[in-house]
Amino acid sequence: MKMEINQAFDKICKDADAHIKRLSLIKGPRISIGMATCGIASGAIDTKKAFEEALKEQGIDGQIQTVGCIGHCYAEPVVIIDHPDSGFPPIFYHHVTPGKAKMIVQSFLIDGDPLFEYLLGATKENELIPQIYDFPRFSQEKRIILQKCGIIDPEDINAYIDEGGYSGLARAFQLAPDEIISEIISSGIRGRGGAGFPTGKKWGFAREAEGQDKIMILNADEGDPGAYMDRTILESNPHQILEGMIICAYAIGAGSAIVYVRSEYPRAIEMISGAISQAEELGLLGNSILGSSFDLKISVFKGSGAFVCGEETALIQSLEGERGMPQHRPPYPVQHGLGNRPTVINNVKTIASVPAILNNGGDWYRSIGTKDSPGTAVFSIVGNVLHAGLVEIPMGVDLKTLIFDICGGIPDKKKFKAVQIGGPSGGCLSSDFLDTPIDFDSLAGAGAMIGSGGMVVLDEDNCMVNIARYFLEFTQNESCGKCTFCRIGTYHLLRILDRITKGQGREGDLEQLKTLSETIIEGSLCGLGKTAPNPVLTSLRYFRDEYEAHVLEKRCPACVCRSLTAFYIDLDKCARGCDACVGSCPVDAIFTTKNRKKGVDQALCVKCGECQVACPPEYNAVIRVSPPEKAPIIEKSVN
Amino acid sequence: MSKKTHLDESSNLFAQEEAMLNDIRCRLKDYSAERRDLIPILQMIQEKYAYIAPITIQMVSDHLNIGACEVYSVASFYNQFKFNPPGKHPVKVCMGTACHVKGGDIILENFERKLEIKEGKTTPDREFSIERVACVGCCALAPVVVIGETVHGNMAPSKVEGLILGFQIEKEKQARLKEKQARLKEKRDADENGN
Amino acid sequence: MSKIIVDEQYLEIIEGTNLLQACLENNIYIPNLCYLKERKEKNASCRLCFVEIEGMPKPVTSCTLDVEDGMVVRTDTPAVRRLQRTAFQLLMSVHEVDCAHCPANKKCELQKIARFLKLGLKPKGLDHSLRELETDHDHPFLEYFPHRCVLCGKCIYVCKKRNGRPYLTFAGRGLDTQISFFGDKDPLKLPCAECLACTLICPVAAIIAKTDT
Incomplete structure (x- = not known):
């Protein structure tokens, strides 16, 4: 049997290799364009069109290939051009607009000048251009989950197989299901969905659970605002996920599996659905996979936009056609899940790590990261940070290294204030915590959590009360409404925060925020309610002075909360003759007096800050102050 | 607006609604009558018509043989489903x-x-x-x-x-x-x- | 039979009985709104029936536990009371307190809980606010008052049990959740005139029969 499986897989590999060789025989340059959602949103479609036109106009034979996302969102649209005839290595270009695309075709592909000003680096070692993998944003990463994202064509199963794909599955089939589970247990991998439950243990429970018709569900209902790594993985390398799912299903003895993915991710749905049919065609899915006696059918279910459905019992409810309301646990889904069948629900990143564990062994995985949190973690780092995007690091790297060394720190020489980790269920950590190693337990100890891996970097211009309010508004909107604490408790938290940011904070508000938060955590039914107050509690703990400034002095130290700030024009700096601010104001709140003084009608001003942007930097005359009384009053008509 | 065009428009709307209902009726045949197909059916209608009209809820409930209020209950829970047509x-x-x-x-x-x-x-x-x-x-x-x-x-x-x-x-x-x-x-x- | 101790009282209970049920049947009151003996899936949504059990680190909802031999239960610890009081005050902060005009007056479950927890009906320290909801009032036999409703879901359960399918359900999400009668309002097609089970089970008179007057 084992031999037959090997033979079947060898044949698939040979075919893939031949297919890829055929592609590489095509003459001329090969242009790879990052076309995941983020790339498309940044204009990659126009860029692709520009390349196509330019190649045609110039009569160049070349291939344009679409790849997924490499995770360097700050640089989108991203293009890699492999042009061996030029003598240059493959070159990674950033911010490739259609205009730049045409210039690159002319200069590099025809005249042989790679346009050093537009390139980020080379993707292979060479003597001409620095290699991107030497930059900290690449060199300090450790890519297991994202390894092939943005490198291979996600729509071609052969590209994945040629890079060693599905070999983990072939190896899994050499083992008994229990041996796979021991391998996963020995790897020490913990669920990447947030709670960090040991994956091997979960699989073991499901395998032992009584009942036929077990089921495996991939949880890709990524709903955290600011976290998009699951989407990127699905869009950029869907086969790695399928491979992990098949291994999991085989290990627990499931005959069917479901990809539960948000309907807001149309491209991810397209990619994973396409990947399923390709895998079926090659006999990697369906009946007697690779000639074994194992059958598996994978279907796709689209989530309808309810954050709470990321909670596994709510997810099951929605699969059954019900309102996605969490249920009391126990019973746990591994015993009584979908249709009362034993069900394993794993996050995308967990499953994407499985093939590598099978290939390299549990001990290898355990050697990465820390003792209690082995492996790597993927973060989507956004906010006020230079090199925003997706980063995969070994667990245990500290926050400072991640934010400042790998992601380039804060732009515009601003001061770091805080980092919000784990989205609406996570917490805000101050600069005192920059040495904290990133792993499940250290972050939880500090009051934050890895959660889904969203990370927002905040600088001196961000208001912590405002950020806490933002996350609370999100969870309050997404509360399913079932249990009292989450439904009404988060509403009151939001009301209090709302009041504070509007300068209507009262004595006792901060105490109430704290006690109510603690009671909500203790009393709520599901994980959403139990973690919703975290952003409030941590910001209150580490930035209490900011809260106090809002409540006691009616002042927003970062000048963000609009009710507590005002704009004025510093007449000593103002050029007077220039009307940039007047023209920029969307509500006509800026006026000019007879002697050409500029004033802001505070009653009309909506505090959008447009005038501050419009005012030429050499004057920089628009000032924002808090409290608003600090703004000098200019009379409209001076007699 | 003259009276004639007004009438034209309303009869046009009526025809549009009729066409929508016929189309949905046809598409419903691709789905089983089991409860687990409820959300995929609602998604199909939402994706095709950008909203779910009350009259279509009745149709879905007939197809699945469950109460209209049960369909509405589920539809009103999820962000994806709208009950009014969006702007152009x-x-x-x-x-x-x-x-x-x-x-x-x-x-x-x-x-x-x-x-x-x-x-x-x-x-x-x-x-x-x-x-x-x-x-x-x-x-x-x-x-x-x-x-x-x-x-x-x-x-x-x-x-x-x-x-x-x-x-x-x-x-x-x-x-x-x-x-x-x-x-x-x-x-x-x-x-x-x-x- | 399992022997358990609740608040220093020794009880003998049939093994596997629901803990909340066992306490209630032995005249040990634990506040609750959403618990129904015959409902198999426990709702656990009102978050009032907390108790502390020896060996468990935190208070737990008694409606989700079955009696086990040797259980030592406390229903009146400070931690339990703090959770119950907060949950109750949260419920009251969005409740229309107008007992004099409410048909549930004097038999209202909320009044009973308030007395038990020694709390007033108007929550202290929390802003009182009534949600703005679009509620339809065109049901031929029933009237719904969203600002009385505690969303216990008992009405939906009994309706479904009595009529084979529910004629009322939850609609909306989060704080906007309410009971909806969506669907055919033809009086001849509705079983409501003969049934009225929902009005009988509602603990707070949020659903009442429409009178002809």
Whole structure:
């Protein structure tokens, strides 16, 4: 049997290799364009069109290939051009607009000048251009989950197989299901969905659970605002996920599996659905996979936009056609899940790590990261940070290294204030915590959590009360409404925060925020309610002075909360003759007096800050102050 | 508007609704009558028609043999399902974290002010609707607005008016073109009749 | 039979009985709104029936536990009372307190809980606010008052049990959740005139029969 499986897989590999060789025989340059959602949103479609036109106009034979996302969102649209005839290595270009695309075709592909000003680096070692993998944003990463994202064509199963794909599955089939589970247990991998439950243990429970018709569900209902790594993985390398799912299903003895993915991710749905049919065609899915006696059918279910459905019992409810309301646990889904069948629900990143564990062994995985949190973690780092995007690091790297060394720190020489980790269920950590190693337990100890891996970097211009309010508004909107604490408790938290940011904070508000938060955590039914107050509690703990400034002095130290700030024009700096601010104001709140003084009608001003942007930097005359009384009053008509 | 065109329009609407119902009836055949197909069915209707009319809820409940209130209960739980048709140009303002940090709420307010509707509503002429959406995934371009299918990155309050104006100018242009064609046709008809 | 101790009282209970049920049947009152003996899936949504059990680190909802031999239960610890009081005050902060005009007056479950927990009906320290909801009032036999409703879901359960399918359900989400009668309002097609089970089970008179007057 084992031999037959090997033979079947060898044949698939040979075919893939031949297919890829055929592609590489095509003459001329090969242009790879990052076309995941983020790339498309940044204009990659126009860029692709520009390349196509330019190649045609110039009569160049070349291939344009679409790849997924490499995770360097700050640089989108991203293009890699492999042009061996030029003598240059493959070159990674950033911010490739259609205009730049045409210039690159002319200069590099025809005249042989790679346009050093537009390139980020080379993707292979060479003597001409620095290699991107030497930059900290690449060199300090450790890519297991994202390894092939943005490198291979996600729509071609052969590209994945040629890079060693599905070999983990072939190896899994050499083992008994229990041996796979021991391998996963020995790897020490913990669920990447947030709670960090040991994956091997979960699989073991499901395998032992009584009942036929077990089921495996991939949880890709990524709903955290600011976290998009699951989407990127699905869009950029869907086969790695399928491979992990098949291994999991085989290990627990499931005959069917479901990809539960948000309907807001149309491209991810397209990619994973396409990947399923390709895998079926090659006999990697369906009946007697690779000639074994194992059958598996994978279907796709689209989530309808309810954050709470990321909670596994709510997810099951929605699969059954019900309102996605969490249920009391126990019973746990591994015993009584979908249709009362034993069900394993794993996050995308967990499953994407499985093939590598099978290939390299549990001990290898355990050697990465820390003792209690082995492996790597993927973060989507956004906010006020230079090199925003997706980063995969070994667990245990500290926050400072991640934010400042790998992601380039804060732009515009601003001061770091805080980092919000784990989205609406996570917490805000101050600069005192920059040495904290990133792993499940250290972050939880500090009051934050890895959660889904969203990370927002905040600088001196961000208001912590405002950020806490933002996350609370999100969870309050997404509360399913079932249990009292989450439904009404988060509403009151939001009301209090709302009041504070509007300068209507009262004595006792901060105490109430704290006690109510603690009671909500203790009393709520599901994980959403139990973690919703975290952003409030941590910001209150580490930035209490900011809260106090809002409540006691009616002042927003970062000048963000609009009710507590005002704009004025510093007449000593103002050029007077220039009307940039007047023209920029969307509500006509800026006026000019007879002697050409500029004033802001505070009653009309909506505090959008447009005038501050419009005012030429050499004057920089628009000032924002808090409290608003600090703004000098200019009379409209001076007699 | 003359009485005749008014009547035309309402009978046109009626025909449209009839066509929608027939189409959905046809498509329902692709789905089983089991409860687990409820959400996929609602998604099909939402994706095809951008909203779920009360009358279609009845149809779905008949198909699955469950109460209409059960269908409504599920549909009203999820963000994806709308019960009113959106505007011709749905404005979706991203409220993801990166957009929030960069002032997404100010952009939303500007749209609300310029269009004189609140978020979640449609303008009386059904041209625009405003909606807050979760992260659309272009954090590097924050703040972001999606109008129809087009992503507008690095938004600023001052760009809002221009965007709306662009659609209005386009609409007027279309109207003028239509009028011109109508006049040409009238003239041609008159010429033909004259001959 | 399992022997358990609740608040220093020794009880003998049939093994596997629901803990909340066992306490209630032995005249040990634990506040609750959403618990129904015959409902198999426990709702656990009102978050009032907390107790502390020896060996468990935190208070737990008694409606989700079955009696086990040797259980030592406390229903009146400070931690339990703090959770119950907060949950109750949260419920009251969005409740229309107008007992004099409410048909549930004097038999209202909320009044009973308030007395038990020694709390007033108007929550202290929390802003009182009534949600703005669009509620339809065109049901031929029933009237619904969203600002009385505690969303216990008992009405939906009994309706479904009595009529084979529910004629009322939850609609909306989060704080906007309410009971909806969506669907055919033809009086001849509705079983409601004969049934009225929902009005009988409602603990707070949020659903009442429409009178002809």
